[in-house]
Amino acid sequence: MHRIYLDNQSGTRLDARVLQLILPFFDQQYGNAQSMHTLGQQAKDAMEKARVQVADLIGARNEEMYFTATASEANNLAVKGIAQAYQAKGKHIIVSAIEHFSVLNCGKRLGQAGFDVTYLPVDKDGLISPEDLKKALRPDTTLVSIQLANSEIGTVQPIAELSVIAREKGVIFHTDAVYAAGFMDIDVNQLGVNALTLSGNQFYGPKGAAALFLKKGVRITPQTDGGVQEAGRRAGTENIPAIVGFGAACELVKKEMPQFLPEIIRLRDRLIKELPEKIEYVYLNGHPLKRTPHNANFSIEFIEGEAMMLFLDQEGIYVSSGSACANKALKLSHVLTAIDVDAAVGQGSLSLTLSKYNNDNCIDSLLEHLPPTVERLRQMSPLFAHFQKTGKRQVAGPGTDYKHQHEHEEQEEH
Amino acid sequence: MPFYSDKVMDHFQHPRNVGEIKDADGIGEVGNPVCGDLMTFNIKVKDERLEDVKFKTFGCGAAIAVSSMVSEMAKGKTLDEAMQITNASVAKELGGLPPNKMHCSNLGADALHKAIEDYKSRQVKK
Numbered sequence: 354m355h356r357i358y359l360d361n362q363s364g365t366r367l368d369a370r371v372l373q374l375i376l377p378f379f380d381q382q383y384g385n386a387q388s389m390h391t392l393g394q395q396a397k398d399a400m401e402k403a404r405v406q407v408a409d410l411i412g413a414r415n416e417e418m419y420f421t422a423t424a425s426e427a428n429n430l431a432v433k434g435i436a437q438a439y440q441a442k443g444k445h446i447i448v449s450a451i452e453h454f455s456v457l458n459c460g461k462r463l464g465q466a467g468f469d470v471t472y473l474p475v476d477k478d479g480l481i482s483p484e485d486l487k488k489a490l491r492p493d494t495t496l497v498s499i500q501l502a503n504s505e506i507g508t509v510q511p512i513a514e515l516s517v518i519a520r521e522k523g524v525i526f527h528t529d530a531v532y533a534a535g536f537m538d539i540d541v542n543q544l545g546v547n548a549l550t551l552s553g554n555q556f557y558g559p560k561g562a563a564a565l566f567l568k569k570g571v572r573i574t575p576q577t578d579g580g581v582q583e584a585g586r587r588a589g590t591e592n593i594p595a596i597v598g599f600g601a602a603c604e605l606v607k608k609e610m611p612q613f614l615p616e617i618i619r620l621r622d623r624l625i626k627e628l629p630e631k632i633e634y635v636y637l638n639g640h641p642l643k644r645t646p647h648n649a650n651f652s653i654e655f656i657e658g659e660a661m662m663l664f665l666d667q668e669g670i671y672v673s674s675g676s677a678c679a680n681k682a683l684k685l686s687h688v689l690t691a692i693d694v695d696a697a698v699g700q701g702s703l704s705l706t707l708s709k710y711n712n713d714n715c716i717d718s719l720l721e722h723l724p725p726t727v728e729r730l731r732q733m734s735p736l737f738a739h740f741q742k743t744g745k746r747q748v749a750g751p752g753t754d755y756k757h758q759h760e761h762e763e764q765e766e767h
Numbered sequence: 768m769p770f771y772s773d774k775v776m777d778h779f780q781h782p783r784n785v786g787e788i789k790d791a792d793g794i795g796e797v798g799n800p801v802c803g804d805l806m807t808f809n810i811k812v813k814d815e816r817l818e819d820v821k822f823k824t825f826g827c828g829a830a831i832a833v834s835s836m837v838s839e840m841a842k843g844k845t846l847d848e849a850m851q852i853t854n855a856s857v858a859k860e861l862g863g864l865p866p867n868k869m870h871c872s873n874l875g876a877d878a879l880h881k882a883i884e885d886y887k888s889r890q891v892k893k
Contacts, residue, residue, distance in 0.1 A: 655825070656825065657804070657826050657827055657830075659803075659827035659828055660779070660826065660830075660831060663771075663776075663779065663827075663828045664780075677802055678803040678804070678826065678827030678828075678829075678868075685803075696800070696801040700825075732785070733782065733785050733823055733824055733831065734823060734825045735806070735807040735823040735824065735825055736825045738823055
């Protein structure tokens, strides 16, 4: 059966050229980069080459790049590490309400440790307001962490504009660029950030390597104590095959992005235009223009996302959903909640994310299989039956407890 | 290992007894679309037996499979027998459900019981 992978925000397919490059580092050049012998030095040279490649992708200097195993680890290092290093100055940090859990839960953890955390709201398109950031800054604020792009709805934040506001107050600015890297030009100087997270698995590199850019002079408290690796900021034997692959992926994507990006944008725009033509009561989530080239996110009303995902799975089409059932937390995704998507409508969330490996056939296949799937689920849906009978969206029937628990106002026609 | 058992997938992909009954003798609804699941059961009763059972469900794969299984288990049973069907026995018939689906999606028996109670309260009124 064909495989149509439209879940690239969960990780991309490894580039075959990257795979070939990293294989010798498992069984030929297997030295530990901290060893002084030849095998060790070969590993170290390969790692330092990768460091330059990663730095080049974002306009940083190689000595400002620190490797970690995952983007979550890099975000933990940035948020907790910077907050702790500057706690003599103040114990207030600011993050956005739609950050990845590796930032949000750092906020929670710091909150338990006596820090004060402000969660900045976003508008219905997912954008942070610079005014809100200005108002949230306090004399004891030490760190602002706002993502460059959102992995679920694709909204791209005005980071350069936001970072200036923090810089004027002498506050450190970190951005999680995991979801933007490889799909947008990124330059740490243009963005004006002091710290930035990126991960190779998001753009055709292997799992197991990510990095934190930390501008020279920014202090950080290590979150993993141990040896001297990564200039003492992140102890632990370096994962050389993954790091080599990460570096190679950065070099390739920097060179090839101009070639494949227009095609990804064209495919995304096909989805945004054609999907609502084929299915009624479909709403695009995220900013219509300020979004990453590879993201199309919809709410499909009257049905639930996990059921939709399972039917598509049977057709070899792999997607994701932010519905409560598809969410391990059994709650509607925090991102859809933050942009004020109606809690019932958001259950039909469908996230489609592209890569350079997608083509028109993938889009055609989705557009062929999704409408009958939606139709099938709507035929089973009591919400849709109610809507067809009454033209109203609220459910009321004998024994229902929906009326009491559903606190939102009834949705008007979009 | 797949997320759901073969039996769950079978009932999800080929749900039995989907629909509504035009002049239903009882209607029961449980759940809440805000939590992700809403189930509506329609029943037709003849001589204290469930002559027909139909459902409509808004929800995940488990919720749809549970509704389908409940409708199959209940059809033809007496009202008393149908009241003995529990959420746990439905899950068992389906070859088990993932732990996080036991609570929210496994409400089919409750919806059926509500339909039966609705039928009974209508009888009292008559």
